Amino acid sequence: MSDPRARAILAIAILSALAGRASAVHVGEKAPAFSLSVAGESRRLSVPDPAAGQALTVVMFISTRCPVSNAYDVRMEDLEKAYGSRRVRFIGVNSNVNEPPAEIAAHAREHGFTFPVVKDEGSRTADAYGAQHTPEIFVIDAAGLLRYHGRIDENRDDAAAVRSPDLRNALDALLAGRPAPVASTKAFGCSIKRG
């Protein structure tokens, strides 16, 4: 490949393919620490946060505009209601460059989220976790280790028809001191819009 234009095109393709994939964290590894501002507020949240005294932290990469993420808005809130009192901390993370903090705060209010949603400027936290799409979930234990990564469940279209509630299964097992029955899952979702 001696043509400089062809080389440039190839370089674009390789960089594109590698974008955001370099620093993924895997189940069993230490989850990356972060400290981000709650969208529309001045307070910051940190992970890990030993003072919070939680058994598990659920980091949820979400979006205001992605129809798949929005299909899970009610389910995410239901999960927070079901597990929030069981020492499970839920944090939404918005890493999309095209969704500003004011929009994120308004979206959270409209949907009655009781969990905070933080703004990940520059998508640096998404890069550190290797998060690729919304919604994408990472469950971290009290020791800061990643214990579950993947989807909420397999059925984005119909919450009543879910057959594989993977996140619930993982939380139930981890709270009982057992490993997640399936620690890594996948589903279709909207790609995170990086700058």
Place this chain on the structure above:
Amino acid sequence: MIGAILLALAVSAKAPARAPRVIAPVAPSDYLSAVVRPHRGRVLVVNFWATWCEPCRAELPSLAKAWKKWRGAFDVVLVSADALRLKDGVVPAVLEGLDSPFPCFIEASDDPQKFIDTVDPTWEGELPHTVVYDRDGKVAASAAGLQSEAQFEALVARAR
């Protein structure tokens, strides 16, 4: 399965100027036989998309431009990740609106993970996603996220 075979026969060998907007279901177990193998001997671009995916809709015209620029020197097949119930309504309507010249399958499985892992075990499921196969039907390149016309050309160049 019969629909998938008919669609594969219709789009194999030479890319048509305007393929019929038949949306054929494809199960994970049929992906290679229905989507990839009919194009052996030609470079094939498989573009995974969904009607709800904004960058997917945005990049389809770029893919069509690259395909026209290369005068159909490679084949393109779309695979929709939409719900199967949208096969005859929303999916063809969106393709019509985008003036897509490409044939389209729709993912048909009881669990999306089966399909994702069948296509590419390193793929997390984000859309859009593009996989390029060489003339032997082997993966030559893949790319996640929105691609420009030049990026599609670069991907195809890696398979030629």
